Amino acid sequence: MEHDALGEVLVEVGSLKRMQRTGWAMRGVPYVESIADHIMGTTFVALALADVLNADGQGLDVEQVLLMALVHDLAEVRLTDLPASAARLIPAEVKSRAEAEAMAALLAPLPGASRLLGLWQAFEDRDSREGRLVRDADKLEMMVQCLRYELAGSRGLDEFWEAIDALVWHYPLSGELYARLRAMRPG
Amino acid sequence: MEHDALGEVLVEVGSLKRMQRTGWAMRGVPYVESIADHIMGTTFVALALADVLNADGQGLDVEQVLLMALVHDLAEVRLTDLPASAARLIPAEVKSRAEAEAMAALLAPLPGASRLLGLWQAFEDRDSREGRLVRDADKLEMMVQCLRYELAGSRGLDEFWEAIDALVWHYPLSGELYARLRAMRPG
Amino acid sequence: MEHDALGEVLVEVGSLKRMQRTGWAMRGVPYVESIADHIMGTTFVALALADVLNADGQGLDVEQVLLMALVHDLAEVRLTDLPASAARLIPAEVKSRAEAEAMAALLAPLPGASRLLGLWQAFEDRDSREGRLVRDADKLEMMVQCLRYELAGSRGLDEFWEAIDALVWHYPLSGELYARLRAMRPG
């Protein structure tokens, strides 16, 4: 049948609902979000950012923003979510090559695969205004989740805030929203 | 601060990661997907459908498709996921009005709120080619998950297949992919 | 067979063990109690209240109290637990009618269905001393659970205490026990 490969990709991508964002698990949070949860959140944050910026006349391509956010962690369905402690042990270029290979295989059944791979690469390389926006959204979403854990009682997540404090945001709006999240931390 | 309301919406939307797709819980599946999981899956299925159809010259607006998929169940962050047994007890127009009210409140902090509400309404009413496509994607994604449960050992989900067998798909491609999923059911 | 319908109701009611008390899930508590958990707790709290009050000569009908507590949330097996944010979106009379319809259908296989429906209605309407007692027990039990979450480390549940602070208890004993729970909150 024609769409067999496509059907199989849809089923495989469903694994992201059961796969954990490992950094949280290692810190002992009560309920570890799935990679799919994070992708949904990132896509929504990216939409919110693009919407505010475009109302300000920045002319971001919203379709590109949404596509990048949707596929930004797709490779993890084969590679899993490697936490910071693992990233320190595996050379960045090895990880990049592994992700690119996984992405190419996963997207192959889609006719628009090469465009999607190009968008994903632009996100990886922060090589377009849209890619940089999704990078900001990815980090902001992590901190939305971090804040949600803390508001519900989690402790021991200071290192996430410290790491993000040191981050240079690509858009001032991202920094403003981050400051807002930080202000919502429980005392 | 300017973006306080936006920050609060991002945090509230994060609740979707903890909220269950209730129909699965009632059937006793081992691990109930979150509403956020389902939204991520639906957005990916919608992208796949649109990509194949556009390669065939259908000229669907991908940005609209992604936006509709992303927000299609957003109201559930306040309303929760009402299963079929609840939908039979609450008049459809009451549910529709409640969803519209929730959507309007949630999206209010976004400058493009009215456009997003319009797109969501088109999805609800199946009132555009993109809206109909996302309706198909929503159902297909439910069946991807259903199949995943069955492949992993779940039983007792026949009524889902029977209900969808009776569905008229808006696009033949959706029906073909559904047939493909059905063929993957364990013996 | 004669008791087929009864057997099916017993199996359906078992779903309450897998269905979440949604308000807790939305706040991100680590482990969301089931509706069945809450019903068991409410029945025990109601017994405790009735026992103390009857020792004081109040002559409450304990059988009625236990029956009301046991069935007070039974309709949720079809309707699910609608949190406060949903209740604000669905008119109270729509919800009431839906519950009554679900209750009637669920209890139909029991010969004493009409008596049980009557008792449930008295609870809903706070229309008897026993009904008012079970209403107090329902709220007290929610706060027992809220306190248990806080004692174990949960935060962000202040709004529950604030809402109940504003409640008028039907029995002074309920208010005294609530004060006791409040005094046990961690610093």
Place this chain on the structure above:
Amino acid sequence: MEHDALGEVLVEVGSLKRMQRTGWAMRGVPYVESIADHIMGTTFVALALADVLNADGQGLDVEQVLLMALVHDLAEVRLTDLPASAARLIPAEVKSRAEAEAMAALLAPLPGASRLLGLWQAFEDRDSREGRLVRDADKLEMMVQCLRYELAGSRGLDEFWEAIDALVWHYPLSGELYARLRAMRPG
């Protein structure tokens, strides 16, 4: 304060929501019901049985039935749920004495403690028509849950059915409902 001890019992009893029915955990079922879940279920099954039998003129004391069902496993909040493999290793009279001691301590703050203890003892000793009914309800409820696991895909639970096949029911109605559950097992 006067009701301090009562408040503490309510909080302690809440632990039953987090404590597992251990026999299921040992068999690897996906989602282990809580002891509170089982108590709620047993109380509902007991009500259903009593209701049918009383419609038939048997004149069972429903208040007693409900009280017995509600407290029948209360001691487990201190003793935990000892599965069959543990019961084979601990002499029955040691377990009985431990349960009686736990029950007495737990119920002490209730003015009607001695009546409740007497009812519980009648359940333990199957020493009244109501006590025997609740014994049937306790076993029936276990099989409702067993059936629910199997309907949802669990395997490896045959030993439960075999053990209950060998049971002599105190009421023919219980046997009829059990036969009904057995007939619902998946092929």
Place this chain on the structure above:
Amino acid sequence: MEHDALGEVLVEVGSLKRMQRTGWAMRGVPYVESIADHIMGTTFVALALADVLNADGQGLDVEQVLLMALVHDLAEVRLTDLPASAARLIPAEVKSRAEAEAMAALLAPLPGASRLLGLWQAFEDRDSREGRLVRDADKLEMMVQCLRYELAGSRGLDEFWEAIDALVWHYPLSGELYARLRAMRPG
């Protein structure tokens, strides 16, 4: 077949991965470690202690230490983990006899069963330097887990620290490591 009994023991021991350390469940911690988790942790702590002590010339038998740690809670696969509240209700000698009986049955298919039982008995009776070391490791590991819960946000675990404060450690090193853990408690 010759190794049938051995195969069955391996499968049965696997149950320890699904069985909870009940004391944590009763306190409402978010995620209850399994008995297998605790055994792994205890074996590692025991190795660490023995390694430091032997570097200091104490000449502990590391093989014995590891064997004792590995089997120290094996009986719980049949008896479950009885928390302190249960241990207060069941006479210590009854529990000891039940454990010894379970151990003997579980280890029977191993040719070296009697040596393992002897080691386990030495652990139970603190009757060798290695047995006393594993006793320290068992308690230290419990406090590592307790600390991990607190670092992640759990509250209400003071009674564990208080109980262990009163413990006499068999090795000063254990006390030093405990002091170190205590110093890491969140403010």
Place this chain on the structure above:
Amino acid sequence: MEHDALGEVLVEVGSLKRMQRTGWAMRGVPYVESIADHIMGTTFVALALADVLNADGQGLDVEQVLLMALVHDLAEVRLTDLPASAARLIPAEVKSRAEAEAMAALLAPLPGASRLLGLWQAFEDRDSREGRLVRDADKLEMMVQCLRYELAGSRGLDEFWEAIDALVWHYPLSGELYARLRAMRPG
């Protein structure tokens, strides 16, 4: 303080209780064992194998066997459990080097670190009789867990059996036990 680094390692190793064996999660099993669960299981399987072989006069060093089993997956506390799909994307020597680096850092606070690293390397390289035995134990334990999932109702795990069918066992005993597990698979 002297043992600060040791205390920190004990706490870090505790993360293994919360980290998933990712291969199972991706297949949708209901309850994913922890890495610590697997280490405990492997150590017990390794003991059983060594015990039977030594009764047959093979003279394996049990202390070495236990140490290797205990530390064989320790590096995963930083690297996480990389499933087969990830191992296909990351060159084996990169993974090996990352593991060796993690192991060296984790074990540094132990005086016997270099001996333990040497044992772990022998396991990695199958470079001693004990190392080969633990390799067999690691695979056997995975199949004990796989069988446990299937006995409890999981499906879709055939690829695990097929992969292990193709494995050459280092010891005939391992193959015999594997055949025994295979014979226990549900129909």
